[in-house]
Amino acid sequence: MAAPQVPGELLDRLATARHVVVLTGAGVSAESGVPTFRDAQTGLWSRFRPEQLATVAAFESDPPTVWAWYEWRRDLVGKAEPNPGHLALARLEALVPRLTLVTQNVDGLHRRAGSRDPIEFHGNLFENRCLDCGLQADDVPRPCPSPPRCIACRGWIRPGVVWFGEAIPAAALARSFAAAEDCDLFLSVGTSAEVYPAAGLALAAKRHGATLVEVNPLPTSLARHADFVLSAASGTALPAMCDALARRVEVNIHAR
Ligand code: OAD
Numbered sequence: 480m481a482a483p484q485v486p487g488e489l490l491d492r493l494a495t496a497r498h499v500v501v502l503t504g505a506g507v508s509a510e511s512g513v514p515t516f517r518d519a520q521t522g523l524w525s526r527f528r529p530e531q532l533a534t535v536a537a538f539e540s541d542p543p544t545v546w547a548w549y550e551w552r553r554d555l556v557g558k559a560e561p562n563p564g565h566l567a568l569a570r571l572e573a574l575v576p577r578l579t580l581v582t583q584n585v586d587g588l589h590r591r592a593g594s595r596d597p598i599e600f601h602g603n604l605f606e607n608r609c610l611d612c613g614l615q616a617d618d619v620p621r622p623c624p625s626p627p628r629c630i631a632c633r634g635w636i637r638p639g640v641v642w643f644g645e646a647i648p649a650a651a652l653a654r655s656f657a658a659a660e661d662c663d664l665f666l667s668v669g670t671s672a673e674v675y676p677a678a679g680l681a682l683a684a685k686r687h688g689a690t691l692v693e694v695n696p697l698p699t700s701l702a703r704h705a706d707f708v709l710s711a712a713s714g715t716a717l718p719a720m721c722d723a724l725a726r727r728v729e730v731n732i733h734a735r
Pocket of ligand 1: 503504505506507515516522533583584641642643672674695711712713714
């Protein structure tokens, strides 16, 4: 896919932004070979039923099956590498005064790409805790074919991701909404913007006066609220945006 033309007005706003917030979704990892959830044919939810794999009830009724599905995803992500989109977002941190990265992804690829402190809104695939007492389980071996038991209470150890019907971790929720309400530019990248409360971050930013930018090859319901839409894959759009911004920042420095 060809790199999109980045509008000059968008570059101006990026170059003068005080605080940029980026929300990423599964689309940003698609070019690393990690399947999205809702893309027709390739999305995980076209092949698997969320209520049988991503709820507390599902895990309680069949811990080995649910655990095995997460082991499969851990294997897949373990073999994946950050792509140019992840790397561009890590680079963007150095090009703006303040950047808050919020990700719905549980794959850890932003951290591996060099992003310093991503807020993992839906948790992390490689963290585990006890279903009953909540004790963090840091010593689960990999691979681990069946769900281990908690060393404290013998409860089942579950993956540290947010399942349907569960609350977002309070600190992640508070930090993300505070950042969205404070920022002057909000980038929504590779997300269908269908799952709340994450999807509410972009609208909160817009309500508080931020410029809203969507990066997605297919328009979402957010597009009609957006000031700019880059209809392209994040692996091409984000490097193009960073390159153009870096040139703009350099020109501004020389002009001073
Ligand atoms: P979705 O699968 O809902 O949406 C992925 C989006 O990425 C779609 O809008 C695609 O058009 C877009 N996309 C595909 N390839 C892309 C590319 N190369 N570059 C940019 N965009 C691309 O994934 P999310 O929005 O992340 O929740 O889904 C949100 C949540 O729903 C997930 O965190 C997960 C899921 O159920 C939990 O597990 C709690």
